[in-house]
Amino acid sequence: MSQPIIEFKNLNKTFRTKSHIAEAVKNVSLRIRKGEIYGIIGFSGAGKSTLVRCINMLEKPTSGSVIVDGVEVTALSEKELRKERKKIGMIFQQFHLMPSRTAFDNVALALHGLGLSGQQIREKVEKLLTYVGLEERMHAYPSQLSGGQKQRVAIARALAADPKVLLCDEATSALDPQTTRSILELLQRLNRELGITVVVITHEMQVIKRICDHVAVMENGEVVEEGEVFSIFADPKQKITRDFINTTSNLSEVYGLVEREDPLVSLSPGEVLAMLRFQKASVSEPLISSVSKQFDVVCNILYGDLDLIQGAPLGGTVVIISGKQNKVTESLRYLEEKGILVEVIKDARVSDQSIA
Amino acid sequence: MQEFLTKVLPNLSVRVPEFQKSIVDTLKMLGLSGSFVFLFGILLGVVLILTKKGGILENDILFQPIDKVINVFRSIPFVILISLLLPLTRVLVHTSIGVKGAIVPLVIGTVPFFARQVEAALSEIDQGMIEAAKAMGMGTAAIIFKIYLREGVPALARATTITAINLLGLTAMAGAVGAGGLGDFAIRYGHNRYMTDITWVTTIVLILFVCLIQLVGSFVEKRSTH
Ligand SMILES: Nc1ncnc2c1ncn2[C@@H]1O[C@H](COP(=O)(O)OP(=O)(O)O)[C@@H](O)[C@H]1O
Numbered sequence: 019m020s021q022p023i024i025e026f027k028n029l030n031k032t033f034r035t036k037s038h039i040a041e042a043v044k045n046v047s048l049r050i051r052k053g054e055i056y057g058i059i060g061f062s063g064a065g066k067s068t069l070v071r072c073i074n075m076l077e078k079p080t081s082g083s084v085i086v087d088g089v090e091v092t093a094l095s096e097k098e099l100r101k102e103r104k105k106i107g108m109i110f111q112q113f114h115l116m117p118s119r120t121a122f123d124n125v126a127l128a129l130h131g132l133g134l135s136g137q138q139i140r141e142k143v144e145k146l147l148t149y150v151g152l153e154e155r156m157h158a159y160p161s162q163l164s165g166g167q168k169q170r171v172a173i174a175r176a177l178a179a180d181p182k183v184l185l186c187d188e189a190t191s192a193l194d195p196q197t198t199r200s201i202l203e204l205l206q207r208l209n210r211e212l213g214i215t216v217v218v219i220t221h222e223m224q225v226i227k228r229i230c231d232h233v234a235v236m237e238n239g240e241v242v243e244e245g246e247v248f249s250i251f252a253d254p255k256q257k258i259t260r261d262f263i264n265t266t267s268n269l270s271e272v273y274g275l276v277e278r279e280d281p282l283v284s285l286s287p288g289e290v291l292a293m294l295r296f297q298k299a300s301v302s303e304p305l306i307s308s309v310s311k312q313f314d315v316v317c318n319i320l321y322g323d324l325d326l327i328q329g330a331p332l333g334g335t336v337v338i339i340s341g342k343q344n345k346v347t348e349s350l351r352y353l354e355e356k357g358i359l360v361e362v363i364k365d366a367r368v369s370d371q372s373i374a
Numbered sequence: 375m376q377e378f379l380t381k382v383l384p385n386l387s388v389r390v391p392e393f394q395k396s397i398v399d400t401l402k403m404l405g406l407s408g409s410f411v412f413l414f415g416i417l418l419g420v421v422l423i424l425t426k427k428g429g430i431l432e433n434d435i436l437f438q439p440i441d442k443v444i445n446v447f448r449s450i451p452f453v454i455l456i457s458l459l460l461p462l463t464r465v466l467v468h469t470s471i472g473v474k475g476a477i478v479p480l481v482i483g484t485v486p487f488f489a490r491q492v493e494a495a496l497s498e499i500d501q502g503m504i505e506a507a508k509a510m511g512m513g514t515a516a517i518i519f520k521i522y523l524r525e526g527v528p529a530l531a532r533a534t535t536i537t538a539i540n541l542l543g544l545t546a547m548a549g550a551v552g553a554g555g556l557g558d559f560a561i562r563y564g565h566n567r568y569m570t571d572i573t574w575v576t577t578i579v580l581i582l583f584v585c586l587i588q589l590v591g592s593f594v595e596k597r598s599t600h
């Protein structure tokens with residue numbers, strides 16, 4: 019694995035208030051690779067923000083360490099920390115722009131203290147605002163900008179000091195789906211073009227699916243599952259991960275249909291209702307039609323949900339397969355051999371004798 | 375015209391120079407003590423906001439005493455404060471009467487009020503903005519001057535307006551105990567010698583001052599709100 023740019027080692031953060039103790043982060047060890055987009059997903063209160071805020075020490079960990087680009091930030095003095103923070107950009111759900119300043123001045127503020135001349139600052143700010151697509155709105159105040167435009171200003175501001183890492187705390191959670199899409203595209207672009215490592219916090223699996231390379235799933239302060247996005251989607255181990263994945267897919271709706279005894283899933287004798295899920299990145303073969311031919315069964319696709327994740331198709335279909343009992347059974351086994359995850363949801367197979 | 379004024383304002387028209395001096399005295403008291411109040415009030419308000427719980431320099435040892443002293447001073451009625459402060463006033467300005475003598479009690483009586491107003495104004499600033507500033511690598515001084523005292527301008531303008539109007543009221547009260555100014559003028563003639571025309575005109579002048587302060591305050595607030 020390539021050099022990690024961020025590393026958490028046995029990180030703990032406990033908040034103590036008069037009334038109670040909150041273990042926001044519990045013994046987290048993670049490595050985030052240079053140049054990737056890393057997602058952290060979890061429900062509200064899972065500890066995502068606290069974990070990420072330990073990267074730039076907005077939150078001081080109770081124990082454990084965080085290393086950013088070779089520097090142990092948990093061991094820095096206030097002064098060293100201020101310098102280090104310039105290398106770590108951050109954007110927020112509520113943007114946190116300064117309302118008394120124009121877009122231009124908001125970005126310029128982040129260049130304060132870097133020893134640039136007025137001319138250099140002007141050029142840099144213009145370049146940044148152009149990069150995020152706001153060259154037309156440079157002199158607008160935040161109150162005159164839409165949510166998406168505000169987030170673009172915030173991104174330009176976060177990029178001002180040429181950071182190596184960009185932290186995004188629910189950066190798209192206050193935005194509509196279309197704006198979310200364009201902001202995610204911008205994050206992807208700056209990741210690819212500028213080589214900035216991006217850490218994305220979200221409670222939406224769609225965000226992970228669209229742009230992340232690796233993902234960590236958090237629950238009650240712990241990382242319960244971690245890995246490459248494709249393999250997590252293809253083979254989730256934890257229930258919470260499956261729940262998150264189900265929010266992005268309609269495949270699981272079949273269970274509701276069965277429960278409600280919907281006519282769509284009522285089977286005639288000899289039929290099997292099954293969910294077929296593609297697990298590997300190599301499902302280009304026309305498996306369903308070849309099964310139909312090879313085993314002389316009829317495959318009726320009720321619906322499907324296929325998606326591209328990290329450039330590879332992933333998803334599945336819900337089908338009704340009908341035919342002779344042993345042929346149906348053989349075709350299911352064949353599909354499994356081809357690496358498809360087969361789940362029989364409802365079975366009305368009958369023995370060959372009774373059909374005959 | 376002259377005749378008309380003499381008829382309507384019989385007592386004032388023969389005391390115009392004294393009236394003018396009392397206006398100047400009031401303005402002097404307001405300007406001088408106001409400047410000190412503004413300076414110390416902002417200073418204390420900023421210290422409070424920085425050191426209170428959740429502030430960027432959270433520090434109970436500093437916050438608690440300041441907080442308590444402000445509460446104590448705010449609960450002392452101004453007339454009593456004036457006599458309590460007499461010895462201090464004499465030491466500081468070598469007199470306890472006139473405009474100079476009034477400055478000390480006016481400042482000490484108003485700073486606690488203004489400091490609280492400043493604290494309230496600055497706590498309107500979204501904590502997220504402070505977080506963003508910290509994440510940008512800004513230090514304490516930059517956060518004070520570039521965020522609190524910049525983004526807080528509209529709320530600070532409001533706080534300053536209220537305080538200035540309050541202070542104007544107190545200068546009139548200080549007048550009652552020998553500080554000079556419009557309050558003194560009104561009490562000496564209007565109240566003690568039943569010269570109602572003087573009471574009325576003084577009141578109108580004070581109302582005009584209040585309106586002027588309001589106007590300037592609203593203007594600053596509007597100009598700084600985007
Ligand atoms: N400043 C704080 N004081 C006390 N408890 C906190 C503080 N910040 C977060 N917490 C608690 O820590 C837990 C994790 O919070 P957070 O990291 O914000 O979760 P997430 O970002 O996943 O929604 C929550 O139970 C929250 O109540």
Ligand SMILES: [Mg+2]
Nearest residue numbers: 066067068188
């Ligand atoms: Mg959060």
